[in-house]
Amino acid sequence: MSTVAVPDRAEARGSLRRRPWVAALGKLAYREGFGVLLLVTLFLFIVGPMLSVILWAFAVRWQYPSLVPNAFGFRFWTETFRRADILSAIPQSITITVVATALSALVSLPASYALARLRFPGRQFLLLSFLATNAFPRFGLYITIAVVFFRLNLIGTVPGVILIQVVNTLLLMIWIPTAAFRSVDRSLEEAALNVGASRLRVFVRITLPLVFPAIAAAVLLSVVNVFYEAQASLIIGLPNVRTVPVLMYSLTNNQLVVQYGAVLMFVTWIPSLILLGFSQRFLRGRYFAAGFGV
Amino acid sequence: MPTTAQIPASPGSRRLISALGGYGMVLPAFLLMVAIIAYPAVLSIIQTLTTGVDGRATGFTLAQYLFFFHDRLSMTNLLYTLRVGFIVLAVLLVVCFPIALYLRFSHSKLTSAVYILALFPLFVPTINLSFAMIRFTTTHGLLDTLLSRAGLVHYVTPYLRTSGTIIGLVWEGIPFTVLILNAARVQVDDSLLESARDVGASIPQVFLRILLPLIKNAVIIILALQFLGILGSYTIPYLLGPAEPEMIGVFMERTYDQVHAPLQAQTQAVISFFIAAIAGILYVRTVASQQRRTEGR
Numbered sequence: 001m002s003t004v005a006v007p008d009r010a011e012a013r014g015s016l017r018r019r020p021w022v023a024a025l026g027k028l029a030y031r032e033g034f035g036v037l038l039l040v041t042l043f044l045f046i047v048g049p050m051l052s053v054i055l056w057a058f059a060v061r062w063q064y065p066s067l068v069p070n071a072f073g074f075r076f077w078t079e080t081f082r083r084a085d086i087l088s089a090i091p092q093s094i095t096i097t098v099v100a101t102a103l104s105a106l107v108s109l110p111a112s113y114a115l116a117r118l119r120f121p122g123r124q125f126l127l128l129s130f131l132a133t134n135a136f137p138r139f140g141l142y143i144t145i146a147v148v149f150f151r152l153n154l155i156g157t158v159p160g161v162i163l164i165q166v167v168n169t170l171l172l173m174i175w176i177p178t179a180a181f182r183s184v185d186r187s188l189e190e191a192a193l194n195v196g197a198s199r200l201r202v203f204v205r206i207t208l209p210l211v212f213p214a215i216a217a218a219v220l221l222s223v224v225n226v227f228y229e230a231q232a233s234l235i236i237g238l239p240n241v242r243t244v245p246v247l248m249y250s251l252t253n254n255q256l257v258v259q260y261g262a263v264l265m266f267v268t269w270i271p272s273l274i275l276l277g278f279s280q281r282f283l284r285g286r287y288f289a290a291g292f293g294v
Numbered sequence: 295m296p297t298t299a300q301i302p303a304s305p306g307s308r309r310l311i312s313a314l315g316g317y318g319m320v321l322p323a324f325l326l327m328v329a330i331i332a333y334p335a336v337l338s339i340i341q342t343l344t345t346g347v348d349g350r351a352t353g354f355t356l357a358q359y360l361f362f363f364h365d366r367l368s369m370t371n372l373l374y375t376l377r378v379g380f381i382v383l384a385v386l387l388v389v390c391f392p393i394a395l396y397l398r399f400s401h402s403k404l405t406s407a408v409y410i411l412a413l414f415p416l417f418v419p420t421i422n423l424s425f426a427m428i429r430f431t432t433t434h435g436l437l438d439t440l441l442s443r444a445g446l447v448h449y450v451t452p453y454l455r456t457s458g459t460i461i462g463l464v465w466e467g468i469p470f471t472v473l474i475l476n477a478a479r480v481q482v483d484d485s486l487l488e489s490a491r492d493v494g495a496s497i498p499q500v501f502l503r504i505l506l507p508l509i510k511n512a513v514i515i516i517l518a519l520q521f522l523g524i525l526g527s528y529t530i531p532y533l534l535g536p537a538e539p540e541m542i543g544v545f546m547e548r549t550y551d552q553v554h555a556p557l558q559a560q561t562q563a564v565i566s567f568f569i570a571a572i573a574g575i576l577y578v579r580t581v582a583s584q585q586r587r588t589e590g591r
Contacts, residue, residue, distance in 0.1 A: 035404040038396060042411040045465070049426035050418065052436035056429055064434035065442060107326060110319035120313035126320050128582055132331055134519065135574035137526030139543035140563035144338040145330060147556050167330045170323055228419030231528045235547065245421045252425045252533055262429070265422050273417065 056262035076259035085247055086264055093243040093268075096158060097227045100165035104222055107166070108173035109215065115174065116181030127178065133171045142235045149236060156240035164232045169222040176221075180214030181207070227268075244268050335567065338560040345557055358561040372565070374539040378456065378531075379524040382463045383517055386471050389464065391501075394475035398487075399497055409472075416469040424533040427462055428453055452534075459535035463527065467520050478512030479505070511580050518577035525570050542566050 056062065059069030060076070080086060114120075115127045145164060146155065154160030184207055192202045230245035237246060244264065251261035342358045345351055362368045393412055397405050415423065430436050431453050438449045452458040482505065490500045506513070531541035540548070542562060550559035 032400075032402050032404055034392075034396060035400055035402050035408065038393065038408055039404055039411070042393075042408060046411050046414050046468075048436060049423070049430035049465075052429045053422075053426045055436070065439055067436075067439055067443065107323040111323040114316040114319035118312045118316035118319075119309065120316040123316065123320075124582075124585065126324055128578060128585070129324060130327060131578050131581060132327065135522065135570075135578055136331065136335065137522055137543075137563075137566045137570045139526045139528045139546060140566040140570075141331065141335065141526070143546050143550055143556075143559050143563040144334040146550065147341075147560060148334040148337060150556075163330060167327060170327055174323060224417075224419075228421065230419070230421040231543075234528075235550070245419065248421045248425060249529075249533070252421075252428065258429065261425055265425055269419070269422055 053262050053265055056258050057266040059259065059262075076257070077263055080260050080263040083260065085242065086260075089242050089244045089247045090268075092158070092241065093227055093245075096161055096165065096233075096241075096243060097223055100162045100226045101169065101219060101222045103162065104166045104169040104173045105219060108170060109177060112174045112177035113181055116178045127174075130171050130174050133167060139231060142232050145232075146235050155236060156238060158241055161233055161237045161241050161243070164236050165226045165229060168229060168232065169225055172221055172225070173218050176218040177211060177215050180211040184210045335564075339564050339567075342557065342561045342564050349557065358557065359565070361558075362561055362565060368545075368562070371540045371542060371545045375525065375542040376569075378459055378463070378541060379521055382460055382467065382524055383520055385460065385464050386467045386516075386520060390468060390471040390475060393468075393472055394479060395497060395501060397472075397476060398479055409476075412472040413469045415465055416473075420466060420529045421533075423465060424462060424529055427458070427465070427534055431458070431461070454534070454536055456536060459531045459541065462530035462534045463524055466530065467523070471516050471520070474512050474516050475509065478509040482508045511584060514576055514580045518573040518580070521573045522570050522577070525566055525573075 055069055057076075058072050058074070060071040060073040062069035115123060142164070149155050149160050149164075154163070188206055188210075189202050192206055193199070197205070228245055230243075230249070233241070233243045233246050234249065237243060248261060248264065251264065255261060343354060343356070345358060346355055347357045347361055390412075393408065397409055418426070428435075431451055432438070433449070433451045433453075435451070438451070441447075441449050452461055486504060487500055490504055491497075495503070526543060527541065528543035528547060532544045532547070535541060535544070542565075546559050546562045546566075549555050549562060
């Protein structure tokens with residue numbers, strides 16, 4: 001029996017080697033071993049957690065040791081969006097995000113233009129001073145702010161949460177546009193001025209289009225930052241203001257039904273993923289690091 | 295007859311107008327920051343230094359701080375925070391340098407996939423990450439299931455353990471670290487690295503002797519900001535970590551909200567400021583020196 005089996009196996013091995021995709025895969029593993037290893041590890045570590053939440057969002061029942069949910073369905077979607085706390089948190093989060101980003105843009109964009117283009121004493125100090133928002137441990141800062149806000153009756157109010165979110169976005173709203181305004185080629189503007197264009201016209205027609213991508217990116221980042229910010233909203237907003245991320249704390253800790261949190265996370269997370277698509281080109285650019293003051 | 299706009303202003307008065315305009319445009323943002331960041335921080339420093347343990351205002355006193363440093367729970371939590379912080383920083387460097395080097399030296403098509411995966415956590419909010427990490431790593435979670443399918447049945451979940459906090463903080467720190475390392479690396483002249491490779495230097499040699507000294511500033515910024523981030527973190531240690539010992543952020547929140555001792559919480563916050571000050575100063579100084587260099591260019 002075994003004498004028959006030996007050539008068989010050898011043949012099988014030979015045919016396997018002849019298949020081009022096996023050879024290609026082998027070559028890839030040899031040449032790109034490190035890359036493949038890195039990719040697989042990162043995929044498991046980074047995508048794995050997200051994948052399990054997405055599966056949970058569409059699960060009706062999921063019991064160990066099943067690798068995927070035992071039953072899929074949208075039953076928990078209707079239940080999730082019948083919960084009063086979720087129905088009130090979503091509009092509240094959107095309002096806070098829109099108002100805070102608008103206010104932040106209103107105070108930050110003129111500042112970034114001035115810091116990049118106008119000459120005045122103390123300019124460098126003012127630019128660097130905005131790093132202070134990053135140079136404190138966040139949570140300690142929120143505690144000290146909460147003590148002040150408590151006296152001003154801002155705890156548990158929407159204006160209180162908006163104020164702290166505006167300050168949270170100042171650094172990226174100032175530094176990213178400042179870097180962009182600085183990199184505008186002055187000779188373009190001067191050429192336009194020389195042929196008789198007014199300063200306003202030069203600003204609107206030449207400067208603004210050049211810095212627009214950076215400003216748009218700063219606004220998008222600020223929207224995402226504010227919408228998902230949880231720590232400041234928790235300490236300043238409670239007990240009256242419950243944004244989506246603040247609600248997520250209780251859906252994570254005190255909720256036996258996993259699906260409520262999974263569905264809410266899936267739904268509110270989509271904007272962030274769309275942003276990932278939009279900003280891919282921007283991420284390769286150098287302005288992004290400017291948001292951290294680099 | 296020329297309109298006023300067409301009369302050329304003297305250079306001096308134009309400079310004055312430009313300066314006034316500059317202050318006018320920057321001051322609203324600056325004052326907002328002073329009112330909401332600097333004022334509360336300074337106020338907390340003053341209050342904690344002028345209030346006795348009984349809560350009554352006194353002259354200058356260190357009572358609040360003496361209490362903290364003699365309190366066993368406070369000290370345990372503080373040292374625990376520092377220990378977790380250093381472990382996370384070490385893990386981040388060990389994980390992210392190979393990724394950054396791979397992105398630089400490989401010509402493979404896999405690099406863009408690795409880059410996108412490494413930056414992906416940037417687009418996952420902290421609270422969502424914590425929720426996802428719990429679902430993924432909990433006992434009988436997806437990871438446990440996968441491992442038991444592969445025959446590894448002795449899975450111990452990191453959830454509610456220190457390793458849970460560390461994994462969460464590393465997850466959150468990866469994109470920033472890779473991003474800054476990559477941005478710094480882009481500024482390094484490629485021909486320098488190539489010529490070193492041409493004369494036979496190995497990748498670790500190129501890294502240690504040429505690349506690392508050139509991107510020193512970026513590494514300082516990464517370490518400083520990540521350290522500040524860890525010291526000021528709340529969500530990840532609160533949701534993923536153990537109930538005891540606590541990271542300083544969780545400890546502060548509990549002291550403020552549940553123990554109702556705002557002054558003690560302020561003291562803890564101020565102590566975290568002072569520990570972070572080293573990192574904060576390093577960060578600002580490094581960025582400032584980089585700014586001066588770009589100004590001069």
